[in-house]
Amino acid sequence: MVGSGIGAERGILIRSGEAIQTFKDVKVMVLDKTGTITRGEPKLTDAVTAEGVEETRLLTLAASVENASEHPIARAIVEGAKERDVKPGEVSEFRSTGARGVSGKVGDETVLIGNRRLLEEEGVSGLEALDDAMAELEGKGRTVVIVAADGQALGLVAVADTLKEESIEAIRGMHDLGLHVVMITGDNERAARAVADEVGIDEVQAGVLPEGKVDAIRALQKKHGNHVAMVGDGINDAPALTQANVGIAIGAGADVAIEAADVTLVRGELTAVVDAMHLSRATYGKIVQNLIWASAYNVAAIPIAAIGLLHPMIGVIAMTASSLSVIGNSLLLKRRFTRENPQGKST
Template identity: 50%
Template sequence: AVIIIAAVTFVVWSALGPEPALTHALLNFVSVLIVACPCALGLATPTSIMVGLGKGAENGILIRGADALETVRKLDVIVLDKTGTLTVGKPVITDLLPVSGMTDTELLFFAASAEQGSEHPAASALLALAKERGVGVVQPTAFAAVQGQGISASVDSKDVLIGNRSFMDERGVECDEFDAEVVRLSNLGRTAVYIAVGGRIAGVAAIADVLKETSKGAVEAFHKMGLTVVMLSGDNHATAMAVAREAGIERVEAPVLPGEKAARVAKLQEGGRVVAMVGDGINDAPALARADVGIAIGTGTDVAIEASDITLIGGDISAVVTAMALSRATIGNIRQNLFWAFFYNAALIPVAAGVLYPFFGILMSPVFAAAAMALSSVSVLSNALRLRWFRAPQVTLKKAP
């Protein structure tokens, strides 16, 4: 189109222009080509993206590319894993309830010994309590883990099972005597872990993990931004609801097995929603990869980080609020750049072609055209650099009473 406009300009000035007609035709032809140089258009998007990605890194947000930065502003659902994402990720044992005839020390010995081969947060909590109480542990044998359910091991020639209720039911371990206690613990937001020794229930350990200081404020900010917040948890529904109430989350899906998280995300997407998944564990990786935007907690596993589009270095979900604000600011900046670049071309190409000459006797020289073209590029770059003054929105610390 530009070549056509330049050619028409040359022909018209050659035929109808004042003498020397050929000189005027050549000058206006060159001016049109210079003014129409798409330098500003070429700089409009990449410069803003580059500055936006750099600003994200300054705020502890590593964004893998322009696609992720652009998609974040479109989110309408954010799915949060519970442990390590909403919570600190360092659970502690709050209650140790052995059956009659077994002491706390004996129960802790079997449980902590069996969990030595596990990477589950419950394992670290049990081992920490054993160390605190001076309970010696032994190396287990025949260790096996069932993802999302529990572990089995042999300790002192006795079979030890540690896991959730379904794990025990599948192995024929009767746990009814602890039903009332488990309900009480769940209503307090604590996760009950069943412990069986020698094929019989030996007791229950209750595990609790406190919310991160900014989780409640971040959830409130998500709601203000119009996002639907969903929490996924492998805990039973009562425990998950207790944590969700503390964080201010209304929609909870629990219990959810690790392999089901990606399916839950896909189900939300099928409804036409743009979904972000925030998680930190190996179990979250498929869901992170499935989501429109996968956001990994930087303090989590390498597998989760590799599967994600965005990594929060500090491990604080309030950074998601910053990422969304930065995305909106960056896209707004790109639109401003594109508007200016198009406006510049639309306004100056006719002037370079000489449309003002019949009325005002004004012609644009190639030198002025080159200066205007450079000014347009500088304007776009300067506008993109305004993103350097982006300030992260403040998330209020709101601790539950």
């Protein structure tokens, strides 16, 4: 109760005592990228056109189709196009293929927007001419989509998401706790690796579709034992949060993710994961200490009482002292975890 109360005061909501006990044994911390490591507010950064294609046409077609989508990347493209005085047109027959891309008709043209794998499957031509530009943009950590019309690649549109200020500090803190940190993302390998290298991620699993996150968690559990925690914020993260031994939801994320999680970070800061880990370990330590104290009283007093050398009133006093020592020892957690010392470090 004391541990949960301390967590609540610091914006760390722990659903059960079981979560506290499981959390202390976590060895692998899995992080979603968008909205967890990054702010989840991507901005349009680049528009690269194929030979003979005007940038205005590229952005008009891209913004027109993406305007029918609610995905953060879609919103970034639409808003970025508007900032460049490009207005989206009307779109019909809009279709989404999940994390791979979208399509629709703008006027008489059939527009397809997505990753290279999707466009290759659809038989789009002219992709090779954009390879160098795509590699360069992805190497900078940007998410790149290809825009095609009537089976011909027109160019690239790139968006970038900024890191949360505390991400590097939080991941450093996880390493100090001995955790193996894994990032799972639907982004391509190059863009994901650029972000991972910047913040110090140990392992990257890129190109993972939403439905593949559960399988990724299962694989990590099989490899590292049942000691895997995951931090996520989106609707697509909910099944993986449930599969993880400890699911941790960012408080500003989707309601379904929060409902599926064992721990909710109200502050929305990744450093709170480190604070929660310290709190979990310290709380479990107090549980062990309390068991030792309570057992010591009974181990010492029961044999003495059995041979008739312990007065009943002394037994009452000893039992009361046992309870008070447990309560007092638990309350010492509050002295250890102050707002100035959220990780309970010894002073």
